[in-house]
Amino acid sequence: MRRAHKLNGGFSLLELMIAAFIGLIVIGGAVSLFTQAMKGSWVTSEKSEMQQDVRAASILLQRDISMAGAGALGQQGLSNNGVGLPTPTSTKSIYPCGPLTCNYISGAPVTYPLSPSGVPTFYSIIPGGGLGIKIGTAAPTDILTIVSADPTLALNCYTASIDSTGTIVTFQLPSPLPGTCVLPSNVTVPQALNDPIVGLQAGDMVLFGTAAVAVVTSAVTTCTPTGTNTACYTVDFAATDISHINQPSITTGSLHQFEGASLTISAVRVLTITYYLDISPSDGVTPRLMRIQNGKLPAPVAENVVNLQFTYNVNNGGTITANLSTLPAGISPAMITQVNIAHLTIRSQLPGTVGYQGFDLQTSISARNLSAEQEYPISGSAY
Amino acid sequence: MKTKLTSHLVHSAESGFSLLEVMISAVLLTVGSLFLLSVFGLAISTSQASQQDLIARQLASDAMESIFTARNTSQLSFAQIQNVASGGIFANGAQTLLCAGPTYGIVGVAGDTSSCTTAAGTVCPNGGVQCLTEPGPDGVVGTADDVTLSLSNYTRTIAMTQLTTGTPPTPIPTLVQVTITITYTVPNLSAPKNYVLEEYISSYH
Numbered sequence: 001m002r003r004a005h006k007l008n009g010g011f012s013l014l015e016l017m018i019a020a021f022i023g024l025i026v027i028g029g030a031v032s033l034f035t036q037a038m039k040g041s042w043v044t045s046e047k048s049e050m051q052q053d054v055r056a057a058s059i060l061l062q063r064d065i066s067m068a069g070a071g072a073l074g075q076q077g078l079s080n081n082g083v084g085l086p087t088p089t090s091t092k093s094i095y096p097c098g099p100l101t102c103n104y105i106s107g108a109p110v111t112y113p114l115s116p117s118g119v120p121t122f123y124s125i126i127p128g129g130g131l132g133i134k135i136g137t138a139a140p141t142d143i144l145t146i147v148s149a150d151p152t153l154a155l156n157c158y159t160a161s162i163d164s165t166g167t168i169v170t171f172q173l174p175s176p177l178p179g180t181c182v183l184p185s186n187v188t189v190p191q192a193l194n195d196p197i198v199g200l201q202a203g204d205m206v207l208f209g210t211a212a213v214a215v216v217t218s219a220v221t222t223c224t225p226t227g228t229n230t231a232c233y234t235v236d237f238a239a240t241d242i243s244h245i246n247q248p249s250i251t252t253g254s255l256h257q258f259e260g261a262s263l264t265i266s267a268v269r270v271l272t273i274t275y276y277l278d279i280s281p282s283d284g285v286t287p288r289l290m291r292i293q294n295g296k297l298p299a300p301v302a303e304n305v306v307n308l309q310f311t312y313n314v315n316n317g318g319t320i321t322a323n324l325s326t327l328p329a330g331i332s333p334a335m336i337t338q339v340n341i342a343h344l345t346i347r348s349q350l351p352g353t354v355g356y357q358g359f360d361l362q363t364s365i366s367a368r369n370l371s372a373e374q375e376y377p378i379s380g381s382a383y
Numbered sequence: 384m385k386t387k388l389t390s391h392l393v394h395s396a397e398s399g400f401s402l403l404e405v406m407i408s409a410v411l412l413t414v415g416s417l418f419l420l421s422v423f424g425l426a427i428s429t430s431q432a433s434q435q436d437l438i439a440r441q442l443a444s445d446a447m448e449s450i451f452t453a454r455n456t457s458q459l460s461f462a463q464i465q466n467v468a469s470g471g472i473f474a475n476g477a478q479t480l481l482c483a484g485p486t487y488g489i490v491g492v493a494g495d496t497s498s499c500t501t502a503a504g505t506v507c508p509n510g511g512v513q514c515l516t517e518p519g520p521d522g523v524v525g526t527a528d529d530v531t532l533s534l535s536n537y538t539r540t541i542a543m544t545q546l547t548t549g550t551p552p553t554p555i556p557t558l559v560q561v562t563i564t565i566t567y568t569v570p571n572l573s574a575p576k577n578y579v580l581e582e583y584i585s586s587y588h
Contacts, residue, residue, distance in 0.1 A: 015402070018402065019402075019405070022405065022406065022409050025409070025413075026409055026412060026413070029412075029413055029416050030416070033416050033419060033420060036420055036423050037423055040423040040424075040426055040427050043427055043430075044426060044427060044430045047430050047431070047433075047434065048430065048433075051433065051434060051437060054437065055437070058441070062444075135523055135524070136521075136523030136524070136525060136526060137523070137525055137526060138502075138523060138524045138525025138526070139525060304522075306518050306522060306523060306524050307502060307516070307518070307524040309502065313449075313452065313483075313488045315456045315458060318458075320456075320458055320486075320487060320488045321485075321488070322483045322484075322485070322488030323482070323483065323488075337452050337455070337456050337458075338448065338449060338452040338488075342502075343502050343516060343524075345502070345516065345517065345518055345524055347517075347518050347522045356520060356522070357517075358517030358518045358519065358522075358530060359434065359515070359517065360502075360515035360516050360517055360532070361441060362441065362445070362513070362515065363441040363442075363444060363445045363448070364444075364445045364448045364449050364452075365448055366448040366449070366451045366452035366455065367452075368451065368455060
C-alpha cells in the first residue's frame with residue numbers, strides 16, 4: 001500500500017506552486033515578447049507607409065515643378081511675362097477647375113494673380129501662399145500651380161482661324177506641314193484633334209501664341225478641309241467655361257482679339273497642375289495631398305499630409321532673393337527661378353495611436369525651363 | 384526484492400527533470416528571449432535609419448538643384464562653381480546644414496549662410512541648423528506639442544573637381560564634376576553613414 005502510493009505519487013503542493021510560478025514567469029515573458037514584436041512590426045509598417053507616401057509625393061512634386069514652363073510654352077513667352085487673361089469687372093477667371101466645379105480648395109475658387117500692371121495673368125508657376133486649407137489651429141497651408149506644354153499632342157502643326165464670335169476655332173492641317181510643327185517621338189503624322197485619347201477634350205486649356213489662353217468647352221467636331229489642307233476640326237471655346245477664362249465679350253486677353261483672323265502663330269495645349277491639401281470626405285479627418293490637372297477630377301497623391309508650405313527664389317534683374325514665402329510687391333511670379341518645398345509634413349495614421357510618428361520633407365527644385373529662359377528669352381521661335 | 388527492482392526500473396523510465404534542471408532551462412530561455420527583444424529594437428532603429436537616408440537624399444538633391452538654378456540664371460559665372468580653394472564660392476570640406484544666405488541664395492557658399500527656421504517661423508535650435516517640424520502626438524502642425532528635429536547630426540560637403548582630357552591631361556574648361564556628400568550619424572550605429580551624389584555641370588545652359 002505504501003509502495004503503491006509512492007509509485008503513483010504526484011507532486012507536492014509546494015512543487016506544484018513553484019512549477020506554476022515558473023510557468024507563469026515563462027508565459028509572461030513570452031507574452032511580453034509577443035507584444036513587443038507586434039508593437040515593433042506596427043511601428044515599422046507605419047514608418048514604411050509614411051515613407052512611401054513621402055516618396056510618392058516628393059517624386060511627383062519634383063517632376064511637375066521641374067517641368068514648369070517647359071515645351072513650346074517657354075518659347076512662346078509664357079515663362080518671361082505670363083499671358084494676360086481677360087480683365088472683367090465681375091466674373092474673374094478662377095482655378096483650379098475640374099470638369100464640374102472650381103470649388104476644390106477651401107470651398108472657394110482662387111483668382112489668378114495680378115501682373116505688376118494689374119492684369120490677371122497666367123504664369124508658368126503660380127504661387128498660392130496661404131491659399132490652402134487650415135489643418136487644426138495652424139496657419140493656412142499653401143497651394144501651388146505649375147503650367148507646362150503638353151508634348152503628347154502636336155497641336156502646333158495646325159493652323160487656327162477664329163470665327164466672328166470669338167468662340168469657335170477651326171484647326172486645319174496644312175500640307176506641307178509648317179516649320180513650327182514638332183511631332184512627339186514615334187508619331188509620324190499629327191494626331192487627329194478628335195482622337196479619343198490624345199485629342200482635345202472639354203476642359204483642356206489651349207495657349208494661342210503669347211496672347212490668349214482658352215478652354216475647350218465641348219467635344220471636337222470634324223469639318224471639310226479647304227484648299228491644300230488635309231484635315232479640319234472645329235473646337236468650341238464658349239463662354240460657358242466654368243473657369244471664366246473664355247470671355248468673348250472682352251477683347252484683351254480673349255480670343256475676341258483674333259476674330260476673323262487666321263493665326264500664323266501656333267497653338268499648344270497646356271497642362272495646368274495644382275497641388276493642395278484637403279480633408280478626405282470618406283472619414284472627414286484624414287488630410288490628403290491632392291493634385292488636380294485642368295479639366296480632370298482631383299486625384300489624391302498621399303494621405304496624412306498635415307502641412308504644405310512652399311518658398312521661392314526669385315531673380316529680379318540680377319538681384320537674387322531666396323526663400324520668399326509670398327512674393328512682395330514688384331516681384332512677379334515670372335521671376336521665380338527655384339521652388340523650395342519648405343515643409344511637406346506627413347504623419348502616420350491617426351494621432352494618439354501606437355507607433356505614431358511624423359516626418360517633414362524639405363528640398364528645392366530648380367525651375368529649369370524658367371531660369372534658362374531668363375537669360376535667353378527666345379521670342380517668335382517655336383522650339 | 385523483485386518488486387523493488389521493478390519499481391526502480393519503472394521510476395527510472397518515467398523520470399522527469401529535476402526542479403533545478405527546469406529552473407536552469409527557464410533562465411536560459413529568458414536570456415535567449417532577451418536577445419530576441421534586442422533584435423526587435425535593432426529592426427526599429429534600422430527602419431529609423433531608412434528615414435535618415437531619405438533625408439540625406441533630399442539634402443543632396445537640394446544642394447544640387449540650387450547649383451543648377453544659379454548656373455541657369457547666370458547668377459554665377461562658371462568659374463565661381465568651384466570650391467573656395469580653387470577660386471570659387473563653395474566652402475571647402477564638411478559644413479553644418481545652415482540655410483542659404485542672402486547674397487547667393489545657394490546652400491554651402493562660404494560666408495553666405497543664414498539661420499533656418501521652423502514651420503512656426505522661429506530660429507531652429509543648435510545655432511539655426513536646418514530642422515524639421517514634425518506634427519507631434521496630436522498630428523497637427525502649429526500646436527505646442529510639435530517636435531522640432533534638428534539635423535545637427537548631418538554635414539554636407541560640396542566638392543568640385545576639374546575634369547581633364549587627353550595626355551598630358553588638359554582641363555576641360557566647360558565641365559566640372561560636382562560631388563555632394565552627406566555624412567550623418569544614426570542611433571545604434573557607431574560609424575557615420577554617407578550619401579554621395581555625383582553630377583556633372585557644364586557651362587552650357
